[in-house]
Amino acid sequence: MLSKEDSRRLAQLERQLRREDPDFYYRMTGGEPAPKQVPVPLILAATVIWAAALVLAVMGWWAAAIVAGVWALVIMAALGHHCRIARRSGPGPGPGIPPPAW
Structure with a gap:
């Protein structure tokens, strides 16, 4: 005691x-x-780059629009990877495993 x-x-x-x-x-x-915190800078960056890709495509600059679109896809893949890792790290030990006795 x-x-x-x-x-x-x-x-x-x-x-x-x-x-x-x-x-x-x-x-x-x-x-x-x-x-886990939401990666707000990545979300903002992807949104801005998608908007830029759309504007470039409307203006007819297809090469630049494709490059911007690819970068936006890379950022979205990073977001997806981050969310998958955050979801995988669950609450402590698995089911049936008691918490450690202190």
Whole structure:
């Protein structure tokens, strides 16, 4: 059995670990992982490049429109890859595996 001081210190260490490395903390406790942030700069870049490709195509500059379209596709592939990785990193241990006993 832990003393009051030891319990307080352990709680303080848990809070510090949760703040400094939330992914590790949630993997070890079996809780929900920290929410992944949406890559807003990639979304904005893809949107701007698609718009530029559309304008270039309307103006008749097909080569430049194709290049811009390819770059937009590359950025969208990066977004898809990011979302797939974020979805794959699920909540802690798999089903049936109890969280570690501290």
